[in-house]
Amino acid sequence: MTGDALTLMLVSIVLIWGGLAASIVYVARRPENDHMPAGGEDTRVPD
Protein backbone atom coordinates (compact mmCIF):
# COMPACT_ATOMS: atom_id res chain seq x y z
CA MET A 1 0.00 0.00 0.00
CA THR A 2 1.41 3.37 -0.98
CA GLY A 3 1.86 6.23 1.44
CA ASP A 4 -0.95 8.18 -0.24
CA ALA A 5 -3.37 5.24 0.06
CA LEU A 6 -2.44 4.64 3.68
CA THR A 7 -2.84 8.31 4.50
CA LEU A 8 -6.25 8.56 2.88
CA MET A 9 -7.44 5.41 4.59
CA LEU A 10 -6.31 6.65 7.99
CA VAL A 11 -7.75 10.14 7.47
CA SER A 12 -11.09 8.63 6.38
CA ILE A 13 -11.16 6.33 9.40
CA VAL A 14 -10.27 9.12 11.82
CA LEU A 15 -12.82 11.56 10.38
CA ILE A 16 -15.74 9.15 9.89
CA TRP A 17 -15.35 6.78 12.81
CA GLY A 18 -14.05 9.65 14.91
CA GLY A 19 -17.07 11.68 13.90
CA LEU A 20 -19.33 8.86 15.01
CA ALA A 21 -17.54 8.51 18.34
CA ALA A 22 -17.59 12.26 18.94
CA SER A 23 -21.30 12.58 18.10
CA ILE A 24 -22.18 9.63 20.37
CA VAL A 25 -20.22 11.19 23.25
CA TYR A 26 -21.88 14.54 22.57
CA VAL A 27 -25.37 13.04 22.70
CA ALA A 28 -24.54 10.93 25.77
CA ARG A 29 -23.25 13.92 27.71
CA ARG A 30 -26.13 16.17 26.77
CA PRO A 31 -29.03 14.03 25.59
CA GLU A 32 -31.66 16.78 25.75
CA ASN A 33 -31.83 20.54 25.56
CA ASP A 34 -32.46 21.82 29.10
CA HIS A 35 -33.77 25.16 27.89
CA MET A 36 -36.68 24.28 25.64
CA PRO A 37 -39.69 26.61 25.47
CA ALA A 38 -42.69 25.85 27.66
CA GLY A 39 -45.23 23.27 26.55
CA GLY A 40 -44.81 20.44 24.12
CA GLU A 41 -45.61 17.65 26.54
CA ASP A 42 -47.15 14.58 25.05
CA THR A 43 -48.09 11.23 26.40
CA ARG A 44 -47.39 7.87 24.91
CA VAL A 45 -50.06 5.94 23.11
CA PRO A 46 -51.05 2.84 25.07
CA ASP A 47 -49.64 -0.28 23.43
Next chain:
Amino acid sequence: MADHAEQPADGAAAPHTHEKREHWSGQTAFILAAIGSAVGLGNIWRFPGQAYEHGGGAFMIPYLVALITAGIPILFLENAIGHRFRGSAPLAMKRVHRNAEGVGWLHVAICFVIGLYYTAIIAWAVSYFFFSFDLSYADDPAGFFTADYLQLGEAGTVSLSFVPHVLIPLAAVWVVTIVILALGIHKGVERLNVIGIPVLVATFLVIVVRALFLDGAADGVAALFTPDFAALTDPQVWIAAYGQIFFSLSLAYGIMITYASYRRRRSNITAPGMVVAFGNSSFELLAGIGVFATLGFLAHEQGTTVAGLDNLAGPFLSFVTFPAVIAEMPGGAFFGALFFGSLVLAGMTSLVSVLQVISAALQDKFGLHPRGSAVAVGLVSAVLSIIGFGTTTGLYLLDTVDQWSNQLGIVAGAITMIAAALWFGRRGHELERHLAAVSTMRPGRYWIWLVNAVAVLLIYMFAEKAVSLIRDGYGGYPGWYLAVFGWGTAAFLLAVALLMPLLRWRRDIARFHAWPTREQLALPAEVGERHTEDYDPKGEP
Protein backbone atom coordinates in the same frame (compact mmCIF):
# COMPACT_ATOMS: atom_id res chain seq x y z
CA MET B 1 -56.31 6.12 21.72
CA ALA B 2 -55.88 9.45 23.37
CA ASP B 3 -57.02 12.66 21.83
CA HIS B 4 -54.87 14.60 19.49
CA ALA B 5 -52.41 17.13 20.87
CA GLU B 6 -53.82 20.55 21.47
CA GLN B 7 -51.51 23.42 22.18
CA PRO B 8 -52.86 26.88 22.87
CA ALA B 9 -51.69 29.50 20.44
CA ASP B 10 -49.79 31.42 23.10
CA GLY B 11 -47.49 28.51 23.66
CA ALA B 12 -48.30 27.80 27.32
CA ALA B 13 -48.75 24.16 28.13
CA ALA B 14 -52.32 22.95 28.08
CA PRO B 15 -53.55 21.19 31.22
CA HIS B 16 -53.96 17.86 29.44
CA THR B 17 -51.79 17.46 26.42
CA HIS B 18 -52.15 14.24 24.50
CA GLU B 19 -50.50 13.08 21.35
CA LYS B 20 -52.20 10.65 19.07
CA ARG B 21 -49.11 9.56 17.20
CA GLU B 22 -47.15 6.52 18.23
CA HIS B 23 -43.74 7.14 19.79
CA TRP B 24 -40.30 5.67 19.86
CA SER B 25 -39.53 4.51 23.39
CA GLY B 26 -36.54 6.85 23.53
CA GLN B 27 -33.73 8.62 21.75
CA THR B 28 -31.55 5.53 21.36
CA ALA B 29 -34.39 3.60 19.75
CA PHE B 30 -34.92 6.40 17.24
CA ILE B 31 -31.20 6.60 16.43
CA LEU B 32 -30.98 2.84 15.89
CA ALA B 33 -34.11 2.84 13.72
CA ALA B 34 -32.81 5.74 11.61
CA ILE B 35 -29.42 4.05 11.21
CA GLY B 36 -31.26 0.83 10.38
CA SER B 37 -33.09 2.64 7.62
CA ALA B 38 -29.97 4.31 6.24
CA VAL B 39 -27.75 1.24 6.44
CA GLY B 40 -28.97 -1.00 3.68
CA LEU B 41 -27.83 -3.04 0.75
CA GLY B 42 -26.39 0.08 -0.93
CA ASN B 43 -23.85 0.51 1.86
CA ILE B 44 -22.48 -2.94 1.19
CA TRP B 45 -22.56 -3.14 -2.59
CA ARG B 46 -22.77 0.44 -3.86
CA PHE B 47 -20.26 2.47 -1.84
CA PRO B 48 -17.16 0.30 -2.42
CA GLY B 49 -17.80 0.17 -6.17
CA GLN B 50 -18.47 3.91 -6.37
CA ALA B 51 -15.28 4.70 -4.48
CA TYR B 52 -13.20 2.32 -6.58
CA GLU B 53 -14.55 3.65 -9.88
CA HIS B 54 -14.26 7.32 -8.95
CA GLY B 55 -10.73 7.94 -7.86
CA GLY B 56 -10.19 5.33 -5.12
CA GLY B 57 -8.89 7.04 -1.98
CA ALA B 58 -9.33 10.46 -3.61
CA PHE B 59 -13.11 9.75 -3.71
CA MET B 60 -13.13 10.10 0.07
CA ILE B 61 -12.50 13.84 -0.27
CA PRO B 62 -15.69 14.68 -2.23
CA TYR B 63 -17.49 12.00 -0.20
CA LEU B 64 -16.70 13.76 3.09
CA VAL B 65 -17.47 17.17 1.59
CA ALA B 66 -20.82 15.79 0.39
CA LEU B 67 -21.58 14.33 3.82
CA ILE B 68 -21.03 17.67 5.53
CA THR B 69 -22.54 19.97 2.91
CA ALA B 70 -25.46 17.86 1.66
CA GLY B 71 -26.11 14.70 3.67
CA ILE B 72 -26.34 16.24 7.12
CA PRO B 73 -28.20 19.43 6.01
CA ILE B 74 -30.89 17.48 4.15
CA LEU B 75 -31.14 14.99 7.00
CA PHE B 76 -31.74 17.94 9.36
CA LEU B 77 -34.37 19.35 6.98
CA GLU B 78 -36.35 16.11 6.87
CA ASN B 79 -36.07 15.65 10.62
CA ALA B 80 -37.22 19.22 11.17
CA ILE B 81 -40.24 18.84 8.87
CA GLY B 82 -41.30 15.53 10.44
CA HIS B 83 -40.75 16.67 14.01
CA ARG B 84 -42.38 20.10 13.71
CA PHE B 85 -45.32 19.13 11.52
CA ARG B 86 -45.80 15.70 13.06
CA GLY B 87 -47.18 13.61 10.29
CA SER B 88 -46.52 11.14 7.55
CA ALA B 89 -44.85 12.65 4.49
CA PRO B 90 -48.12 13.85 2.84
CA LEU B 91 -49.52 15.29 6.06
CA ALA B 92 -46.29 16.98 7.14
CA MET B 93 -45.77 18.45 3.68
CA LYS B 94 -49.37 19.70 3.59
CA ARG B 95 -48.70 21.47 6.87
CA VAL B 96 -45.51 22.91 5.39
CA HIS B 97 -47.49 24.37 2.49
CA ARG B 98 -51.14 23.80 1.71
CA ASN B 99 -50.36 22.80 -1.88
CA ALA B 100 -47.41 20.54 -1.07
CA GLU B 101 -49.29 17.37 -0.11
CA GLY B 102 -48.41 15.90 -3.50
CA VAL B 103 -44.71 16.07 -2.61
CA GLY B 104 -45.40 13.74 0.29
CA TRP B 105 -47.35 11.39 -1.95
CA LEU B 106 -44.45 11.39 -4.40
CA HIS B 107 -42.31 10.14 -1.51
CA VAL B 108 -44.92 7.52 -0.68
CA ALA B 109 -45.11 6.33 -4.29
CA ILE B 110 -41.32 6.03 -4.48
CA CYS B 111 -41.36 3.94 -1.31
CA PHE B 112 -44.12 1.75 -2.73
CA VAL B 113 -42.12 1.01 -5.88
CA ILE B 114 -38.83 0.49 -4.05
CA GLY B 115 -40.50 -1.82 -1.53
CA LEU B 116 -41.67 -4.09 -4.34
CA TYR B 117 -38.20 -4.93 -5.61
CA TYR B 118 -36.17 -4.43 -2.43
CA THR B 119 -38.08 -7.38 -0.98
CA ALA B 120 -36.96 -9.53 -3.89
CA ILE B 121 -33.30 -8.82 -3.17
CA ILE B 122 -33.79 -9.70 0.49
CA ALA B 123 -35.46 -12.93 -0.64
CA TRP B 124 -32.38 -13.76 -2.74
CA ALA B 125 -30.21 -13.13 0.32
CA VAL B 126 -32.43 -15.42 2.41
CA SER B 127 -31.99 -18.18 -0.18
CA TYR B 128 -28.23 -17.65 -0.29
CA PHE B 129 -28.07 -17.78 3.50
CA PHE B 130 -29.37 -21.35 3.29
CA PHE B 131 -27.31 -22.16 0.19
CA SER B 132 -24.23 -21.26 2.24
CA PHE B 133 -24.65 -24.29 4.49
CA ASP B 134 -23.64 -26.67 1.68
CA LEU B 135 -22.05 -24.02 -0.57
CA SER B 136 -24.48 -24.83 -3.39
CA TYR B 137 -23.16 -21.86 -5.36
CA ALA B 138 -19.48 -22.73 -5.03
CA ASP B 139 -18.76 -24.53 -8.32
CA ASP B 140 -20.02 -21.85 -10.72
CA PRO B 141 -21.30 -18.75 -8.87
CA ALA B 142 -22.30 -16.83 -12.00
CA GLY B 143 -24.08 -19.76 -13.62
CA PHE B 144 -25.72 -20.72 -10.33
CA PHE B 145 -27.12 -17.22 -9.78
CA THR B 146 -28.45 -16.52 -13.26
CA ALA B 147 -29.33 -19.98 -14.61
CA ASP B 148 -29.96 -22.28 -11.63
CA TYR B 149 -31.37 -19.82 -9.10
CA LEU B 150 -33.06 -16.94 -10.99
CA GLN B 151 -33.61 -19.08 -14.12
CA LEU B 152 -33.20 -15.85 -16.07
CA GLY B 153 -35.25 -15.47 -19.21
CA GLU B 154 -34.51 -13.20 -22.13
CA ALA B 155 -33.71 -9.55 -21.36
CA GLY B 156 -36.36 -7.06 -22.40
CA THR B 157 -39.21 -9.55 -22.24
CA VAL B 158 -42.01 -10.12 -19.75
CA SER B 159 -42.62 -13.53 -18.28
CA LEU B 160 -45.19 -14.88 -15.87
CA SER B 161 -43.22 -18.06 -15.39
CA PHE B 162 -42.65 -18.12 -11.65
CA VAL B 163 -39.43 -19.35 -10.08
CA PRO B 164 -40.25 -21.34 -6.92
CA HIS B 165 -36.75 -20.77 -5.49
CA VAL B 166 -37.47 -17.05 -5.50
CA LEU B 167 -41.20 -17.04 -4.94
CA ILE B 168 -41.20 -18.94 -1.64
CA PRO B 169 -38.60 -16.80 0.19
CA LEU B 170 -40.20 -13.71 -1.34
CA ALA B 171 -43.56 -14.63 0.14
CA ALA B 172 -41.88 -15.43 3.47
CA VAL B 173 -40.15 -12.03 3.57
CA TRP B 174 -43.49 -10.33 2.96
CA VAL B 175 -45.16 -12.28 5.78
CA VAL B 176 -42.42 -11.34 8.24
CA THR B 177 -42.50 -7.71 7.08
CA ILE B 178 -46.27 -7.43 7.44
CA VAL B 179 -46.08 -8.87 10.97
CA ILE B 180 -43.37 -6.37 11.96
CA LEU B 181 -45.33 -3.42 10.55
CA ALA B 182 -48.58 -4.62 12.12
CA LEU B 183 -46.94 -4.72 15.55
CA GLY B 184 -46.56 -0.95 15.29
CA ILE B 185 -43.68 1.44 15.80
CA HIS B 186 -42.78 0.46 19.35
CA LYS B 187 -43.21 -3.30 19.29
CA GLY B 188 -42.43 -3.90 15.64
CA VAL B 189 -40.17 -1.41 13.87
CA GLU B 190 -38.29 -0.34 16.99
CA ARG B 191 -37.71 -3.85 18.29
CA LEU B 192 -36.42 -5.04 14.91
CA ASN B 193 -33.84 -2.25 14.87
CA VAL B 194 -32.84 -2.35 18.52
CA ILE B 195 -32.00 -6.03 18.14
CA GLY B 196 -31.04 -6.06 14.46
CA ILE B 197 -28.57 -3.18 14.21
CA PRO B 198 -26.19 -4.30 17.01
CA VAL B 199 -26.31 -7.85 15.61
CA LEU B 200 -25.64 -6.52 12.09
CA VAL B 201 -22.65 -4.44 13.21
CA ALA B 202 -21.20 -7.29 15.28
CA THR B 203 -21.64 -9.77 12.43
CA PHE B 204 -20.08 -7.46 9.89
CA LEU B 205 -17.16 -6.75 12.21
CA VAL B 206 -16.46 -10.50 12.38
CA ILE B 207 -16.59 -10.71 8.57
CA VAL B 208 -14.27 -7.72 8.08
CA VAL B 209 -11.72 -8.84 10.65
CA ARG B 210 -11.65 -12.29 9.05
CA ALA B 211 -11.33 -10.74 5.59
CA LEU B 212 -8.36 -8.61 6.65
CA PHE B 213 -6.37 -11.75 7.51
CA LEU B 214 -6.91 -13.41 4.11
CA ASP B 215 -4.04 -13.61 1.63
CA GLY B 216 -4.11 -10.60 -0.69
CA ALA B 217 -6.37 -8.55 1.63
CA ALA B 218 -3.83 -5.72 1.87
CA ASP B 219 -3.69 -5.47 -1.92
CA GLY B 220 -7.49 -5.27 -2.05
CA VAL B 221 -7.66 -2.48 0.54
CA ALA B 222 -4.84 -0.71 -1.28
CA ALA B 223 -6.85 -0.89 -4.50
CA LEU B 224 -9.76 0.83 -2.74
CA PHE B 225 -7.71 3.64 -1.19
CA THR B 226 -5.00 4.25 -3.81
CA PRO B 227 -5.85 7.79 -4.87
CA ASP B 228 -6.21 9.14 -8.35
CA PHE B 229 -6.11 12.83 -7.53
CA ALA B 230 -6.75 13.77 -11.16
CA ALA B 231 -10.28 12.42 -10.63
CA LEU B 232 -11.01 15.39 -8.35
CA THR B 233 -11.10 17.68 -11.39
CA ASP B 234 -13.86 15.55 -12.94
CA PRO B 235 -17.33 16.94 -12.07
CA GLN B 236 -18.80 13.42 -12.47
CA VAL B 237 -16.74 12.25 -9.50
CA TRP B 238 -18.23 14.95 -7.33
CA ILE B 239 -21.73 14.16 -8.57
CA ALA B 240 -21.10 10.49 -7.79
CA ALA B 241 -20.03 11.41 -4.26
CA TYR B 242 -23.10 13.56 -3.66
CA GLY B 243 -25.29 10.83 -5.17
CA GLN B 244 -23.77 8.20 -2.91
CA ILE B 245 -24.33 10.27 0.22
CA PHE B 246 -27.83 11.10 -0.88
CA PHE B 247 -29.02 7.59 -1.71
CA SER B 248 -27.15 6.02 1.16
CA LEU B 249 -28.70 8.18 3.87
CA SER B 250 -32.29 7.31 2.84
CA LEU B 251 -32.97 10.95 2.07
CA ALA B 252 -35.92 12.44 0.22
CA TYR B 253 -38.37 9.62 0.17
CA GLY B 254 -40.19 10.46 3.33
CA ILE B 255 -38.50 8.01 5.69
CA MET B 256 -36.79 10.55 7.92
CA ILE B 257 -39.92 12.77 7.90
CA THR B 258 -41.99 9.80 9.04
CA TYR B 259 -39.49 8.55 11.61
CA ALA B 260 -38.97 12.05 13.07
CA SER B 261 -42.74 12.44 13.42
CA TYR B 262 -42.72 9.57 15.93
CA ARG B 263 -40.33 11.43 18.22
CA ARG B 264 -41.78 13.20 21.22
CA ARG B 265 -42.17 16.93 20.79
CA ARG B 266 -39.60 17.71 23.48
CA SER B 267 -36.80 15.84 21.71
CA ASN B 268 -33.26 16.60 20.68
CA ILE B 269 -33.07 16.49 16.89
CA THR B 270 -29.75 17.64 15.47
CA ALA B 271 -27.20 15.79 17.62
CA PRO B 272 -28.92 12.39 17.13
CA GLY B 273 -29.00 13.27 13.42
CA MET B 274 -25.21 13.58 13.49
CA VAL B 275 -24.99 10.11 15.06
CA VAL B 276 -27.20 8.73 12.28
CA ALA B 277 -25.18 10.42 9.51
CA PHE B 278 -21.79 9.36 10.85
CA GLY B 279 -23.14 5.93 11.81
CA ASN B 280 -24.26 5.33 8.24
CA SER B 281 -20.92 6.46 6.79
CA SER B 282 -19.04 4.43 9.39
CA PHE B 283 -20.79 1.26 8.32
CA GLU B 284 -20.19 2.18 4.70
CA LEU B 285 -16.47 2.58 5.31
CA LEU B 286 -16.36 -0.70 7.23
CA ALA B 287 -18.14 -2.43 4.36
CA GLY B 288 -15.76 -0.89 1.84
CA ILE B 289 -12.73 -2.20 3.70
CA GLY B 290 -14.30 -5.65 4.13
CA VAL B 291 -15.45 -5.93 0.52
CA PHE B 292 -12.11 -4.91 -0.96
CA ALA B 293 -10.13 -7.10 1.44
CA THR B 294 -12.12 -10.08 0.19
CA LEU B 295 -11.77 -8.96 -3.44
CA GLY B 296 -8.01 -8.80 -2.85
CA PHE B 297 -8.16 -12.40 -1.65
CA LEU B 298 -10.13 -13.45 -4.74
CA ALA B 299 -7.66 -11.70 -7.03
CA HIS B 300 -4.79 -13.40 -5.20
CA GLU B 301 -6.42 -16.83 -5.58
CA GLN B 302 -7.04 -16.26 -9.28
CA GLY B 303 -3.57 -14.89 -9.91
CA THR B 304 -4.80 -11.49 -11.03
CA THR B 305 -5.35 -8.02 -9.57
CA VAL B 306 -8.52 -6.39 -8.26
CA ALA B 307 -8.65 -4.42 -11.52
CA GLY B 308 -8.81 -7.73 -13.36
CA LEU B 309 -11.95 -8.88 -11.54
CA ASP B 310 -15.50 -8.46 -12.85
CA ASN B 311 -18.69 -7.53 -10.98
CA LEU B 312 -17.30 -5.18 -8.34
CA ALA B 313 -20.62 -3.51 -7.54
CA GLY B 314 -24.37 -4.08 -7.41
CA PRO B 315 -26.26 -7.36 -6.98
CA PHE B 316 -23.62 -9.28 -8.91
CA LEU B 317 -21.01 -8.28 -6.31
CA SER B 318 -23.10 -9.92 -3.60
CA PHE B 319 -24.53 -12.89 -5.49
CA VAL B 320 -21.71 -13.79 -7.89
CA THR B 321 -18.40 -12.31 -6.77
CA PHE B 322 -18.84 -12.91 -3.05
CA PRO B 323 -19.94 -16.54 -3.46
CA ALA B 324 -16.73 -17.02 -5.48
CA VAL B 325 -14.74 -15.65 -2.53
CA ILE B 326 -16.67 -17.73 -0.04
CA ALA B 327 -16.07 -20.85 -2.11
CA GLU B 328 -12.32 -20.40 -1.84
CA MET B 329 -11.87 -19.16 1.73
CA PRO B 330 -11.35 -21.42 4.73
CA GLY B 331 -14.60 -21.81 6.71
CA GLY B 332 -16.51 -20.51 3.72
CA ALA B 333 -19.86 -21.98 4.75
CA PHE B 334 -19.79 -20.15 8.08
CA PHE B 335 -18.72 -16.84 6.61
CA GLY B 336 -21.14 -17.22 3.71
CA ALA B 337 -24.01 -17.60 6.17
CA LEU B 338 -22.76 -14.58 8.14
CA PHE B 339 -22.49 -12.44 5.00
CA PHE B 340 -25.91 -13.27 3.61
CA GLY B 341 -27.42 -13.08 7.08
CA SER B 342 -26.00 -9.54 7.26
CA LEU B 343 -27.58 -8.70 3.92
CA VAL B 344 -30.95 -9.92 5.18
CA LEU B 345 -30.70 -7.85 8.36
CA ALA B 346 -29.49 -4.71 6.59
CA GLY B 347 -32.23 -5.13 4.01
CA MET B 348 -35.04 -5.79 6.50
CA THR B 349 -34.33 -2.74 8.65
CA SER B 350 -34.40 -0.58 5.51
CA LEU B 351 -37.43 -2.30 3.97
CA VAL B 352 -39.52 -1.79 7.09
CA SER B 353 -38.71 1.93 7.07
CA VAL B 354 -39.73 2.21 3.41
CA LEU B 355 -43.07 0.49 4.02
CA GLN B 356 -43.70 2.45 7.20
CA VAL B 357 -43.78 5.60 5.06
CA ILE B 358 -46.71 4.15 3.11
CA SER B 359 -48.46 2.74 6.14
CA ALA B 360 -48.19 6.03 8.04
CA ALA B 361 -49.54 7.99 5.07
CA LEU B 362 -52.59 5.73 4.78
CA GLN B 363 -53.19 5.97 8.53
CA ASP B 364 -53.13 9.75 8.40
CA LYS B 365 -55.15 10.15 5.20
CA PHE B 366 -57.81 7.51 5.76
CA GLY B 367 -57.80 7.20 9.54
CA LEU B 368 -56.70 3.57 9.45
CA HIS B 369 -55.38 1.67 12.45
CA PRO B 370 -51.65 0.84 12.19
CA ARG B 371 -52.44 -2.88 12.00
CA GLY B 372 -55.03 -2.54 9.25
CA SER B 373 -52.85 -0.15 7.31
CA ALA B 374 -49.83 -2.46 7.55
CA VAL B 375 -51.81 -5.46 6.37
CA ALA B 376 -53.36 -3.50 3.48
CA VAL B 377 -50.01 -2.12 2.33
CA GLY B 378 -48.30 -5.45 2.81
CA LEU B 379 -50.85 -7.56 0.96
CA VAL B 380 -51.13 -5.30 -2.08
CA SER B 381 -47.35 -4.92 -2.25
CA ALA B 382 -46.76 -8.64 -1.77
CA VAL B 383 -49.01 -9.59 -4.67
CA LEU B 384 -47.44 -7.04 -7.05
CA SER B 385 -43.95 -7.89 -5.86
CA ILE B 386 -44.45 -11.62 -6.45
CA ILE B 387 -45.97 -11.06 -9.90
CA GLY B 388 -43.20 -8.68 -10.94
CA PHE B 389 -40.11 -10.09 -9.30
CA GLY B 390 -40.84 -13.74 -8.61
CA THR B 391 -40.58 -14.62 -12.29
CA THR B 392 -37.77 -15.45 -14.71
CA THR B 393 -37.59 -11.82 -15.86
CA GLY B 394 -37.66 -10.25 -12.39
CA LEU B 395 -34.00 -9.17 -12.45
CA TYR B 396 -34.47 -7.09 -15.62
CA LEU B 397 -37.59 -5.46 -14.25
CA LEU B 398 -35.77 -4.69 -11.00
CA ASP B 399 -32.86 -3.16 -12.88
CA THR B 400 -35.17 -0.94 -14.95
CA VAL B 401 -37.59 0.16 -12.24
CA ASP B 402 -34.66 1.00 -9.93
CA GLN B 403 -33.22 3.44 -12.48
CA TRP B 404 -36.41 5.47 -12.73
CA SER B 405 -37.63 5.30 -9.14
CA ASN B 406 -34.30 5.48 -7.35
CA GLN B 407 -32.08 7.51 -9.64
CA LEU B 408 -34.75 9.86 -10.98
CA GLY B 409 -37.70 9.75 -8.58
CA ILE B 410 -35.76 10.33 -5.38
CA VAL B 411 -33.90 13.30 -6.80
CA ALA B 412 -37.25 14.76 -7.88
CA GLY B 413 -38.59 14.06 -4.39
CA ALA B 414 -35.72 16.02 -2.87
CA ILE B 415 -36.01 18.99 -5.20
CA THR B 416 -39.76 19.33 -4.67
CA MET B 417 -39.40 18.92 -0.91
CA ILE B 418 -36.83 21.72 -0.69
CA ALA B 419 -38.84 23.91 -3.06
CA ALA B 420 -42.03 23.40 -1.03
CA ALA B 421 -40.38 23.98 2.34
CA LEU B 422 -37.97 26.79 1.57
CA TRP B 423 -38.99 28.47 -1.67
CA PHE B 424 -42.79 28.35 -1.64
CA GLY B 425 -43.54 27.61 2.02
CA ARG B 426 -40.83 30.01 3.26
CA ARG B 427 -40.29 27.78 6.27
CA GLY B 428 -36.51 28.13 6.38
CA HIS B 429 -36.24 30.38 9.42
CA GLU B 430 -39.06 28.56 11.19
CA LEU B 431 -37.41 25.17 10.75
CA GLU B 432 -33.99 26.52 11.67
CA ARG B 433 -35.34 28.05 14.87
CA HIS B 434 -37.35 24.92 15.60
CA LEU B 435 -34.19 22.83 15.46
CA ALA B 436 -32.31 25.36 17.58
CA ALA B 437 -35.11 25.50 20.17
CA VAL B 438 -35.39 21.76 20.78
CA SER B 439 -31.84 20.57 20.06
CA THR B 440 -28.55 20.68 21.89
CA MET B 441 -26.72 21.70 18.71
CA ARG B 442 -27.87 24.69 16.65
CA PRO B 443 -27.86 24.17 12.89
CA GLY B 444 -26.77 27.77 12.26
CA ARG B 445 -27.75 30.10 9.45
CA TYR B 446 -25.42 28.37 6.97
CA TRP B 447 -27.69 25.34 7.11
CA ILE B 448 -30.34 27.00 4.93
CA TRP B 449 -27.71 28.20 2.48
CA LEU B 450 -26.37 24.67 2.14
CA VAL B 451 -29.83 23.19 1.57
CA ASN B 452 -30.49 25.75 -1.18
CA ALA B 453 -27.14 25.00 -2.79
CA VAL B 454 -27.86 21.26 -2.67
CA ALA B 455 -31.16 21.88 -4.45
CA VAL B 456 -29.34 23.54 -7.35
CA LEU B 457 -26.99 20.57 -7.61
CA LEU B 458 -29.94 18.17 -7.47
CA ILE B 459 -31.69 19.99 -10.31
CA TYR B 460 -28.55 19.51 -12.40
CA MET B 461 -28.35 15.82 -11.43
CA PHE B 462 -32.02 15.31 -12.31
CA ALA B 463 -31.71 17.02 -15.69
CA GLU B 464 -28.55 15.10 -16.54
CA LYS B 465 -30.10 11.74 -15.61
CA ALA B 466 -33.36 12.47 -17.43
CA VAL B 467 -31.55 13.56 -20.60
CA SER B 468 -29.34 10.47 -20.43
CA LEU B 469 -32.34 8.15 -20.09
CA ILE B 470 -34.24 9.87 -22.91
CA ARG B 471 -31.26 10.04 -25.25
CA ASP B 472 -29.45 6.78 -24.53
CA GLY B 473 -32.10 4.54 -23.00
CA TYR B 474 -30.82 2.16 -20.36
CA GLY B 475 -29.14 -1.20 -20.11
CA GLY B 476 -29.63 -2.11 -23.77
CA TYR B 477 -33.32 -2.87 -23.17
CA PRO B 478 -35.75 -2.29 -26.08
CA GLY B 479 -37.53 1.03 -26.31
CA TRP B 480 -41.01 -0.38 -25.63
CA TYR B 481 -39.73 -2.08 -22.47
CA LEU B 482 -38.22 1.14 -21.10
CA ALA B 483 -41.35 3.06 -22.11
CA VAL B 484 -43.62 0.68 -20.20
CA PHE B 485 -41.55 -0.15 -17.12
CA GLY B 486 -39.14 2.79 -16.92
CA TRP B 487 -41.15 5.79 -17.96
CA GLY B 488 -44.27 3.95 -16.79
CA THR B 489 -42.78 3.95 -13.31
CA ALA B 490 -42.14 7.69 -13.57
CA ALA B 491 -45.72 8.22 -14.77
CA PHE B 492 -47.02 6.18 -11.83
CA LEU B 493 -45.04 8.31 -9.35
CA LEU B 494 -46.36 11.49 -10.93
CA ALA B 495 -49.94 10.21 -11.01
CA VAL B 496 -49.88 9.33 -7.31
CA ALA B 497 -48.42 12.74 -6.48
CA LEU B 498 -51.12 14.54 -8.46
CA LEU B 499 -54.17 12.41 -7.72
CA MET B 500 -53.88 11.47 -4.04
CA PRO B 501 -54.21 15.09 -2.82
CA LEU B 502 -57.63 15.17 -4.53
CA LEU B 503 -59.00 12.63 -2.04
CA ARG B 504 -60.48 13.95 1.17
CA TRP B 505 -58.74 13.57 4.52
CA ARG B 506 -60.65 11.29 6.85
CA ARG B 507 -59.09 12.95 9.87
CA ASP B 508 -59.35 16.48 11.15
CA ILE B 509 -55.89 17.60 10.17
CA ALA B 510 -56.77 21.19 11.05
CA ARG B 511 -56.68 20.32 14.76
CA PHE B 512 -52.97 20.85 14.91
CA HIS B 513 -50.71 23.45 16.42
CA ALA B 514 -46.99 23.35 15.87
CA TRP B 515 -44.77 23.50 18.92
CA PRO B 516 -42.73 25.53 19.73
CA THR B 517 -45.15 28.21 18.62
CA ARG B 518 -44.07 30.86 16.15
CA GLU B 519 -44.23 33.34 19.01
CA GLN B 520 -41.83 31.19 21.03
CA LEU B 521 -39.55 31.07 18.00
CA ALA B 522 -39.71 34.89 17.77
CA LEU B 523 -41.42 34.69 14.40
CA PRO B 524 -44.39 36.84 13.29
CA ALA B 525 -47.77 35.16 13.57
CA GLU B 526 -48.78 33.18 10.52
CA VAL B 527 -51.94 34.07 8.64
CA GLY B 528 -54.24 31.38 9.99
CA GLU B 529 -55.22 28.72 7.55
CA ARG B 530 -57.39 25.82 8.47
CA HIS B 531 -57.66 22.97 6.05
CA THR B 532 -61.29 22.45 6.89
CA GLU B 533 -62.27 22.20 3.24
CA ASP B 534 -60.47 18.89 3.17
CA TYR B 535 -62.13 17.49 6.25
CA ASP B 536 -64.85 14.94 5.95
CA PRO B 537 -66.47 14.72 9.43
CA LYS B 538 -68.43 11.62 8.48
CA GLY B 539 -65.25 9.78 7.82
CA GLU B 540 -63.52 10.57 11.12
CA PRO B 541 -62.69 7.36 12.99
